[in-house]
Amino acid sequence: AQSVTQLGSHVSVSEGALVLLRCNYSSSVPPYLFWYVQYPNQGLQLLLKYTSAATLVKGINGFEAEFKKSETSFHLTKPSAHMSDAAEYFCAVSAYGDSSYKLIFGSGTRLLVRP
Amino acid sequence: DTEVTQTPKHLVMGMTNKKSLKCEQHMGHRAMYWYKQKAKKPPELMFVYSYEKLSINESVPSRFSPECPNSSLLNLHLHALQPEDSALYLCASSPTSNTYNEQFFGPGTRLTVL
Numbered sequence: 159a160q161s162v163t164q165l166g167s168h169v170s171v172s173e174g175a176l177v178l179l180r181c182n183y184s185s186s187v188p189p190y191l192f193w194y195v196q197y198p199n200q201g202l203q204l205l206l207k208y209t210s211a212a213t214l215v216k217g218i219n220g221f222e223a224e225f226k227k228s229e230t231s232f233h234l235t236k237p238s239a240h241m242s243d244a245a246e247y248f249c250a251v252s253a254y255g256d257s258s259y260k261l262i263f264g265s266g267t268r269l270l271v272r273p
Numbered sequence: 274d275t276e277v278t279q280t281p282k283h284l285v286m287g288m289t290n291k292k293s294l295k296c297e298q299h300m301g302h303r304a305m306y307w308y309k310q311k312a313k314k315p316p317e318l319m320f321v322y323s324y325e326k327l328s329i330n331e332s333v334p335s336r337f338s339p340e341c342p343n344s345s346l347l348n349l350h351l352h353a354l355q356p357e358d359s360a361l362y363l364c365a366s367s368p369t370s371n372t373y374n375e376q377f378f379g380p381g382t383r384l385t386v387l
Contacts, residue, residue, distance in 0.1 A: 248316075264315065266315050
């Protein structure tokens with residue numbers, strides 16, 4: 159069964175510092191992986207997705223993620239944090255269930271950005 | 274139009290009420306989803322519709338009844354809910370329910386059951 163694990167329920171960084179949010183996946187087949195962001199009282203917005211075309215994936219708002227098969231990881235990074243990046247981040251893997259694919263979400267990481 | 278809309282934004286209902294949540298998209302997507310999200314938790318899948326047919330029901334209690342009248346519209350009918358059903362209900366859509374398709378989420382309906 160496919161799953162994702164996000165290490166660290168909370169990550170705190172200073173404004174301008176590197177952001178690193180960790181995600182490890184478990185999958186018996188080549189995975190399709192996604193990072194979503196959720197701002198308070200809003201829905202989820204797609205940051206980026208990995209669909210095997212390239213191991214380094216660039217997303218919106220300066221975020222990128224690198225797929226590392228040997229480490230079963232898909233960590234999300236941003237070189238310089240901005241106050242507006244404070245939000246909840248979810249890693250997800252696409253999994254087949256019944257007759258459709260569905261997203262399996264990690265438990266989420268709350269990013270706090272200190273001034 | 275690249276957004277998913279949900280109405281109402283907020284809903285307060287008693288345990289004996291009947292209400293409905295509405296979700297709409299005009300992106301031509303043929304897969305639509307309902308999720309339930311409790312505070313500080315990830316979204317939990319409830320239902321998946323593919324080409325207007327229910328394809329996944331994640332063992333959701335029958336007091337939640339989904340309906341997909343056409344390819345643009347998804348409803349969630351609520352009846353005799355419990356206080357523990359209070360949550361943010363998210364709707365999403367994707368081009369199809371294939372594995373590589375990302376899902377586009379609406380802003381959600383914040384439901385409070387008294």
